[in-house]
Amino acid sequence: MNASLPDVAAQTAPLRLLIAAPRGFCAGVDRAIEIVERALQRFGAPVYVRHEIVHNRFVVDGLKAKGAIFVEELDQVPDGAPVVFSAHGVPKVVPQDATARGLDWLDATCPLVSKVHRQAERQVEAGRHILFVGHKGHPEVIGTMGQVPEGTITLVETVNDVAKLPFGTDKPLAFLTQTTLSVDDTAEIVAALRAKFPQITGPKAEDICYATSNRQEAVKAIAAECDLLLVIGAPNSSNSLRLVEVAERMGTRSRLIQRANEIDPEWLDGVNTLGLTAGASAPEVLVREVVAKIGELRPVSEETVTTAEEKMVFKLPRQLLD
Numbered sequence: 204m205n206a207s208l209p210d211v212a213a214q215t216a217p218l219r220l221l222i223a224a225p226r227g228f229c230a231g232v233d234r235a236i237e238i239v240e241r242a243l244q245r246f247g248a249p250v251y252v253r254h255e256i257v258h259n260r261f262v263v264d265g266l267k268a269k270g271a272i273f274v275e276e277l278d279q280v281p282d283g284a285p286v287v288f289s290a291h292g293v294p295k296v297v298p299q300d301a302t303a304r305g306l307d308w309l310d311a312t313c314p315l316v317s318k319v320h321r322q323a324e325r326q327v328e329a330g331r332h333i334l335f336v337g338h339k340g341h342p343e344v345i346g347t348m349g350q351v352p353e354g355t356i357t358l359v360e361t362v363n364d365v366a367k368l369p370f371g372t373d374k375p376l377a378f379l380t381q382t383t384l385s386v387d388d389t390a391e392i393v394a395a396l397r398a399k400f401p402q403i404t405g406p407k408a409e410d411i412c413y414a415t416s417n418r419q420e421a422v423k424a425i426a427a428e429c430d431l432l433l434v435i436g437a438p439n440s441s442n443s444l445r446l447v448e449v450a451e452r453m454g455t456r457s458r459l460i461q462r463a464n465e466i467d468p469e470w471l472d473g474v475n476t477l478g479l480t481a482g483a484s485a486p487e488v489l490v491r492e493v494v495a496k497i498g499e500l501r502p503v504s505e506e507t508v509t510t511a512e513e514k515m516v517f518k519l520p521r522q523l524l525d
């Protein structure tokens with residue numbers, strides 16, 4: 204009889220739920236969503252949006268319900284229709300084409316991504332070849348590489364890529380980075396670039412944005428205590444994927460989920476402390492949905508662990524302020 208007491212206690216003890224802060228929406232995502240909402244008010248539906256405004260299906264479906272139409276390319280936007288470019292940024296040719304067609308366009312590119320675009324232009328104007336640290340195929344990478352002429356920028360994804368770069372130490376070089384990378388991986392790649400090319404110039408810190416680095420720090424603060432960490436985010440959300448990696452690198456099992464209904468109750472077997480966070484494009488309502496779902500499966504004692512306060516707000520485009 205006594206032998207079964209610890210098992211009963213283990214089953215009825217509340218699950219300790221550590222919720223990371225900061226988590227979820229960043230200032231760039233808030234701004235991008237507001238741009239689409241204000242465009243809908245100003246122009247009326249439909250408003251076209253080139254690419255998912257932010258990488259979150261819940262957000263995209265909410266805007267679709269209000270009259271936004273999501274397309275992948277500008278040629279899918281009919282003449283005369285308003286169009287918004289997503290938070291990830293677009294190659295330079297996209298606004299040029301939109302202007303040439305006389306479209307009303309609004310740019311929801313995050314100002315921190317636009318800053319990297321301007322740096323890319325300046326480096327090429329100064330005669331330097333850019334080594335751009337990022338993930339192939341991500342829309343932000345396509346957008347940033349599309350700011351400068353072909354042949355003036357090379358993508359670098361790993362330390363191994365650095366070893367293969369064909370440039371000498373006399374070639375004028377600069378590095379820039381995607382905003383949503385792993386802070387630790389990027390530091391290694393930048394160190395390899397600086398070691399191989401002592402002449403390379405670059406930003407004082409890499410271009411990883413405040414929201415990406417704060418969310419990674421917050422995960423680092425709780426992961427060691429957690430038996431499992433859930434990250435709410437989309438499979439194509441770079442900053443969300445990096446949060447999973449950060450936890451796993453610390454030896455903590457981690458799962459990326461988009462909604463509460465993806466939680467398999469078996470995941471909680473043997474879990475005493477569960478961590479929870481959300482990528483920069485996941486709204487807080489999805490965090491509460493997940494907390495409620497976990498509460499249905501186990502009694503929960505909830506704690507928020509805060510590692511930074513965020514007060515960043517970005518201005519809206521001038522066209523929406525008149």
Ligand code: SF4
Pocket residue numbers: 229230231232290313314315316382383412413414415442483
């Ligand atoms: S994750 Fe960073 S770069 Fe991306 S939209 Fe948010 S603040 Fe901007």
